[in-house]
Amino acid sequence: MKMGKHGSEVVADYSKDKKRMDGRKGMDELRPIKIKVGVIPNADGSAYLEWGQNKVYAAVYGPREALPKHSQNPYKSVIKVSYRMATFSVPERKQPRPNRRDSEISKVLGEALQKAVFVENFPNTEISVFVEVVDANAGSRVACLTAASCALADAGIPMRDLVAATGTGKAFNEIVLDLNKDEEDAPDAVDIPLGILPQTGEIVLLQMDGVITKEEFNKALQMGIKGCKDIYKIQKSALKAKYELEELKLDSAKKAIKEEGPSQAGEEKAAKPEKAEKAEKTTKKEDKAKKVKK
Amino acid sequence: MSKKVVVPGDLVSAERKRLGSNVFVSDGKVYSKVLGISDDEGEVASVVALEGKYNPQVQDTIVGVVGRVVFAGYGININSYTESFMPKSSFREELKVGDIIVATINYVNELKEADLEYAKKMYGGEIIEVTPVRTPRLIGKNGSMLELIRRGTGTEIIIGKNGRVWTRGGNIPLLKKVVKFIEENSYKSNLTNTIEAFFGVLPPEAGAAKDKKGTTEESEVMDQAQENEESDRFNTTEGE
Numbered sequence: 001m002k003m004g005k006h007g008s009e010v011v012a013d014y015s016k017d018k019k020r021m022d023g024r025k026g027m028d029e030l031r032p033i034k035i036k037v038g039v040i041p042n043a044d045g046s047a048y049l050e051w052g053q054n055k056v057y058a059a060v061y062g063p064r065e066a067l068p069k070h071s072q073n074p075y076k077s078v079i080k081v082s083y084r085m086a087t088f089s090v091p092e093r094k095q096p097r098p099n100r101r102d103s104e105i106s107k108v109l110g111e112a113l114q115k116a117v118f119v120e121n122f123p124n125t126e127i128s129v130f131v132e133v134v135d136a137n138a139g140s141r142v143a144c145l146t147a148a149s150c151a152l153a154d155a156g157i158p159m160r161d162l163v164a165a166t167g168t169g170k171a172f173n174e175i176v177l178d179l180n181k182d183e184e185d186a187p188d189a190v191d192i193p194l195g196i197l198p199q200t201g202e203i204v205l206l207q208m209d210g211v212i213t214k215e216e217f218n219k220a221l222q223m224g225i226k227g228c229k230d231i232y233k234i235q236k237s238a239l240k241a242k243y244e245l246e247e248l249k250l251d252s253a254k255k256a257i258k259e260e261g262p263s264q265a266g267e268e269k270a271a272k273p274e275k276a277e278k279a280e281k282t283t284k285k286e287d288k289a290k291k292v293k294k
Numbered sequence: 295m296s297k298k299v300v301v302p303g304d305l306v307s308a309e310r311k312r313l314g315s316n317v318f319v320s321d322g323k324v325y326s327k328v329l330g331i332s333d334d335e336g337e338v339a340s341v342v343a344l345e346g347k348y349n350p351q352v353q354d355t356i357v358g359v360v361g362r363v364v365f366a367g368y369g370i371n372i373n374s375y376t377e378s379f380m381p382k383s384s385f386r387e388e389l390k391v392g393d394i395i396v397a398t399i400n401y402v403n404e405l406k407e408a409d410l411e412y413a414k415k416m417y418g419g420e421i422i423e424v425t426p427v428r429t430p431r432l433i434g435k436n437g438s439m440l441e442l443i444r445r446g447t448g449t450e451i452i453i454g455k456n457g458r459v460w461t462r463g464g465n466i467p468l469l470k471k472v473v474k475f476i477e478e479n480s481y482k483s484n485l486t487n488t489i490e491a492f493f494g495v496l497p498p499e500a501g502a503a504k505d506k507k508g509t510t511e512e513s514e515v516m517d518q519a520q521e522n523e524e525s526d527r528f529n530t531t532e533g534e
Contacts, residue, residue, distance in 0.1 A: 045345065063347060065375055074405065116302075118318075118327060123405050125375050153302050156346025156427065158316065158327035161303030199303045199325070239301045239329055243344060243481055 012186075014174030021182045022052075028177045028223050030166065030230060035147070035238035037154045045155025047238075049147035052180060053137035058147035059130045060155040066126035077122035081110040083144055085133040105141045112145055112165075112195045112204040118158040127157060138181040139167035142193050145205060150235050154242075163204060164232040165195035168224030170212055175219045177227045192217075194224040198232040201225065296335045299344075300326040307339040314340020331481055344481055348426035348456040350374045350399055350408040357421060357454030358410070360393045370395065373426065373456040376407045384413050394421065394460060396452055419450070419462030422470055424477045426457030431480040432473065439486055443472055446493035 012021055019025060031052030040046035043059035050056075066072040071080075083105040085094050098106075113129065129151065131144040142165035149163035169176065170190040171183035184191055190212040195205030212220070300306060306317055307324040316327045317339055326332060330341040350356075350372065358378065362369030367381040368389055380397070382388070389395070397413035424432065432453050433440050444451050449464030461469055472489065479485055 044347070063375060122375065153329045154345060156328055156343055159302035160318070160320075160325075160327075162301060197303070200320075236301050236304075240299045243299045243331075 012172045014172040014176065017172075020176065022180050027174055028226065030178045030227055031180065033146075033231065033234050035150055035234055037150055037238050037242055043151070043155075045151045045153070045157070047147045047150035047154060049143055049150070051139065051143045051146070052178075053135055054133070054140050054143045055135035056140065056143045056147045057132045057134065058144065058151040059132075060127065060148070060151040060157070061130075062127040062155075063122040063125035063157070064128070066124060071126065072124045074123050076119040077117070077125045077127055079110045079114050079117065079119065079127045079129060081106045081113065081129045081131065081148065083109060083131050083133075083141070085136060085140070089133045089136045089140075105144070108205060108207065109141065109145050109148060112163055113148060113152065115202065115204045116149060116159045116161055116163050116197060117152065118160065121158055127152070138179055138184040138191075139193070141165075142167050142195065142205075145195050146231055146235065150238060153239055161197040161199045162232060162235050163195050164198050164228040164235060165193065165205060166224055166227040166231055168192045168194055168220045168227065169208075169210065170216060170220060175216055175223060177223045190216075190220070192220055192224065194221065194228065196225060196228045198229050297331055297333050299330070300332045300341055301329050302327060304332075306332045306341060307334060311339040312337055314338040316341040316343050342481075343427045345425065346427045347375075348373050350402050350406060351455070352399055352402055354399045354455040355452070356397060356399060356408075356410075356456040357416075357452060357458035357460045358395045358397055358413075358456075359421075360389045360391055360395065363389065363391060370397075370410065372408060372410075373454075373458060374406065374408060376405070378408045378410050380410055380413055384411075385415060387415070389415060394419065396454070396460065416452070416460055416462075419460055420466065422459040422461060422473050424457050424459060424473060425480075426455065428477050428480040429453055429455055429457060429459075431485065432459065432476055434486055439476065439489065442486070442489050442493060443469060443476075446489075447472065 014020065014027065020027070020029075022031070024031070032050075034050040036048045038046060039048045039057070040059045043061060045060040047058045048056070049058070063077050066078055071078055083102055084098065085102070087094050087096050109131070110129070117127065129148050131148055133140045133144065145163055145165040149159075152159060153162060166177065167179050169179055169192045170188060171179055171186040173188065176183060179189065179191055183189060188210075190208065190210030192208045193205060194203065196203050304326045305323060306326050310322065311324060313319065313324065316330055317324050318327055319325070324339040326341045328341060328343045329345055330343040332339075332341045356372050358370040358372045360368050361371040361377055367379055367384075369377045370380055372378050394416040395413050396416055397410040399408045400411040401409040431439065432443075434442070440451060440453060447465045447469040449466060449469050450462045451469070452460040454460065459473060472492075476485065476489065
């Protein structure tokens, strides 16, 4: 199964095969995605995302005063994204120093998010987004963008829409959605990270690596947009899941007392200065005393 | 189901309506700007935010902390994007870093810098931090929740719209837990009744309480925007 980008060995041909290398049945099938929101208590907003083998954390701080001061813009908020990969996220140890790729991805993610956020509402401020890749397996930048937009929503930052992103492209003679590492290493691989605002269909991130015809590109783009819309649904349900307990709490009183009651019951009584309360207490005590006597 | 959780970009109303808070219009339809709760009934299309930072607004009562002392006055941290400045002449005495003040916002400029007035130094007490967008629920309709927790815990309370609750005396550990509970459950209905039942200040009548739930509580979450204005008068009342 081993092969490099320039290896002569072709191990798969998706135009004939029915299955993809990781067992996915369809060429337009996404890897399984799991999103959890609000995982970092100290951040204003946060999200954890698992996308196939990718594992990504996103944390949002702000809007807060932009520092250094010369980075402030009196007309809008500046979104500062920091994309980093953990040293253990890839098979070969990644040097922890941010490299060219890290800064490039930070830049494009920031620009993509800028289109979604109402930046003009927060003059002179910055919104810091930290995305950390803990495990990488192709498509980590789209995973980060997806997670970052969930974290922004979790921080309560006003946005036009969430940003949904997915990888799309070509591998083994076929247009495929959401390439994994094996597919990305195919000899004819083309990787197209794509991010959109699903409500309007605006494209906020589009990069490409490889050689592809116009027809193939259009097909890949359509496939990618469809994939993004599926991801959008997952993002929405992840955000809503935090507030699922929306129904009327009829036995909420009991619940509340259970949550807070036992440890504070004594304190609460002690806190009440009203004489009536004290009177009640004393009568109760007397009652008890009487009972004991009896 | 009229109330629902919306995420940014979710449709709030397909018709033309008066615009409330946290919404924007695109192609004649009203969409949500934030993660929050929307109600599709009523005249106004608005969303009550569930998360978010403090956005200074004129007439807000805020709890500030002196963060900086300069020759002419004080830089006051109001938990917003920028600090506010107050001249020394607005106080009867010299303040030092860390002093707590309660003030009202009288002007906010286009950079969201707030001017304060009616500042008053608070002696002693401590501050409980809460999510700013959830403070209306701590005040309740016409200050009902504030009244409840004040009587229940015997503390003096001032609720700052900027997500700071100043408190002194009484049972502060209990208050902290109650405030946390209210904050965490702010988006659920029937909250005031729950707290009322918890404190037991009024004898809980099962039948009467149930009847009330439907009528008085239902609209509470959605009325927060209006409450903001109404409850201003009440949120500075202190315990006797």
